Amino acid sequence: MDAASLRHAEQVSDDLKQKITEDASPFRMLTGDRPTGNLHLGHYFGSLRNRVELQNAGVESWLIVADYQVITDRDAVGEIRDRVYGLVTDYIAVGIDPENAVIFPHSQIPALNELVLPFLSIVTDSELRRNPTVKAELDATGGRPMSGLLLTYPVHQAADILFCKANIVPVGKDQLPHLEQARVIAQRFDKRYGRAKGAKHPIFPRPQALLSEAPSVLGLDGQKMSxxxxxxxxxxxxxxxxxxxxxxxxxxxxxxxxxxxxxxxxxxxxxxxxxxxxxxxxxxxxxxxxxxxxxxxxxxxxxxxxxxxxxxxxxxxxxxNNQDYVRDVLKAGIEKANAQAEETLREVHEALQMVYL
Structure with missing residues (x-):
């Protein structure tokens, strides 16, 4: 991302923060984590505390547990169920209110994942290979062949953001290319396939970046916290x-x-x-x-x-000591996310003229 684009993103983010202080009701936030390990202070100062502040300011909050993303660069999922429950436990413990937030793992939302198919039709192979995260992950494999899931990682992230029609996404500057891919997909879908029957507005909003102001926190050895x-x-x-x-x-x-x-x-x-x-x-x-x-x-x-x-x-x-409550939170989140995803997919099918019954 060039300097001019970064300055523009920073200005947009500053404007969004001001609007949220004035009236948070128009905003829906999508954020989340991969269940690859226990959350630590880097997560808390880098994102969790900010999520709680946005929630308390009145921003509608959707938190995704990106469990499918675990297998983009790993051969096994490990104790993934325990990690998902641990992640949700941490979310609630730091102050995320399940009464005002939707918490769900995206593997349990079939209609969300189905959106990946039409989205793949409007991105190119070269675009995906230029994505900084895809390039970095490929370099880290030491020459190991890249999986199709890793190559299409940015498209899956776009589906996570767009299915619930989030219009703000808290990110760091290094994650801006992912959000830009989601914006491009939303724009191209509307241009190529149009809108749901009778709709006055595009199916997908153009999500904006809410840039994090959190300082980088190192590990206790002075290296990257890991x-x-x-x-x-x-x-x-x-x-x-x-x-x-x-x-x-x-x-x-x-x-x-x-x-x-x-x-x-x-x-x-x-x-x-x-x-x-x-x-x-x-x-x-x-x-x-x-x-x-x-x-x-x-x-x-x-x-x-x-x-x-x-x-x-x-x-x-x-x-x-009350994992039944955590299970109930997950169940409620999955139900709400499925309802939203099915509604969004219905609109997509209408735009694609793929409604047959």
Missing amino acids: KSRGNTIELGMTADETAKRLKKAVTDSERMITYDPVNRPEVSNLVQLTALATGKDPVEVADEIGNGGGGTLKNVTTEAINEMLAPIRARRTELE
């Missing part, structure tokens, strides 16, 4: 487990604590985690610790994160 590296603080960890992880966090030998992400990324990452957990400015956090050194910094960070996560963990424990 469950496979063991450098995360998972939402489901106990306070003691959190303290043990943070005790091993990488710092440096300087006693004076400063916030300098370029020259002191590991120290600055702990300072930033503390700031995010307490609502303070990172420089203020560093100044308060002063020459306390890495040990004091780790203690302050541990206390801040455990205090912030305490109510989330308490709620999570309640939900883990």
Whole structure:
């Protein structure tokens, strides 16, 4: 994406945020996660907290558990049922309200997945191969042949967004190409096939990006936060487990604590985690610790994160002891998502003139 396009996306996002503060009722948000592991602080600060804020502002929220996407680049699904339930448990624990949100796994929504077929007719092979995520995933395979599911990954994402007629999608800048693909598909479908019989408006809205303002959070070793590296603080960890992880966090030998992400990324990452957990400015956090050194910094960070996560963990424990409730939330979400998907597919069939009975 060139600089001009990025500036335009940022301006659109800023305008959307202002409109949401004025009146959130016209907006429907689609967001979600792949059930590939336990959610951690990177997820919380990067997206979960923002989702709760948007929900509380009055934005209609649809959260997709992208279980089919697990097999785009893996040979097995692992304990996927437990992971899906764990994901939904975390959603509710952090503050997503099932009374005001639709939570569902897309494998359980047949009409959503059927939309992939007509969508594939209006994208080209070269477009898909140019998609940054597809290219990155292919490079990561080390020469392994790319599956058809991985190649068409952007089209599946478009179906996830468009089936429920979401008009805003919270994303990072690196995800803008995926959203642009969904916008292109919506526009091309309307141009090529038209609209449902008697409809005054296109079947699919043109979804807009709501760019995340969350800062990048590193793992406890200063590298990218990743469950496979063991450098995360998972939402489901106990306070003691959190303290043990943070005790091993990488710092440096300087006693004076400063916030300098370029020259002191590991120290600055702990300072930033503390700031995010307490609502303070990172420089203020560093100044308060002063020459306390890495040990004091780790203690302050541990206390801040455990205090912030305490109510989330308490709620999570309640939900883990009442998985029937989580099942009911999933069941209700699946029912609502199926109703919406079937209605959207009916409109698509009308536009395609594929209604025979």
